Amino acid sequence: MIIESPNQQQQGLDEFTTLYVGHYQQLLRMAVLLVGDMAAAEDVVQEAFIRVHHALDCRPVNAPLAYLRQTVVNLARSELRRRLIRLRHAPRPAPPAASAEEGACAAISRQEVIQALRRIPARQREAVVLRYWADLPEAEIAELMGVSTGAVKSYISRAMGKLGLLLEGAP
């Protein structure tokens, strides 16, 4: 069991607050691109921050932002998997959005590029979002996704082909 001093805890919390202030919004936007809707993205990023808070409580984390980003990607993947299962067993579609806030969220989901991203495989979506939105180098994306750099290049190339078809090939 790890026993830490109050100073260590305070330092962890400060680091956490810095992470929250500096990166929450960017990670939320990335999660929206990955999962395609606002509510799920909020859940994913909140959960990621809770996990990182726990990790910072227990031990020093080398690269907290990378840890956070990886957690968001993994949780987004799990969310998409759960959604697929829910869709498979859903008796009928969800009711239409009621409030103005939900309407705004739906407007985000209706964006053409988000619709297009939802239509490509999850790995390809992760690769293009991390490359062209988060602006990460391919090596870092490969490490984050747990694949080789060549695989990342392949995902990006295929994704760009499909997105070209979906966004520019449509009449």
Added chain:
Amino acid sequence: MTEPLNPDRLTRLMHDAVQRVNVPPGTLDRIHQGVRRRRAVRHAGAAVLAAAVIAGGSVTAVAVASGGAAGPGATSSAGTNPVAEATPTSALADLAAPARIQPYLPPPSLSSVSGNNVGNGSGATQLPASSTPPYREMPPAPSS
């Protein structure tokens, strides 16, 4: 054939799509609440686990202590205790008693070849026909 999407265009499209996404108010509080809740659950789980380990250890200690008391020195009390008679240990002890061991009786052909009368069956205990023997059925004793 459609050209692949231009990376700059994709970047711009993605930025435009999510530029209205903002952090909802009270998010940090919700995260802290979540952290506190998880911590409480973890502590409760740890307490339950500790209680289970202590209870398990106590039960094991009691079992070991009572098993030691009912060891070889306590076999004489088994006859007076009906529960002890029903235990598998006492049943095994009964089976292992020398007076009840069934000698192996060779088939008639073997006894005639060996020429001795070891397998004459004079000492063998006959079981009632209705009971199911817990061991191998004895071949009939040879007629001399």
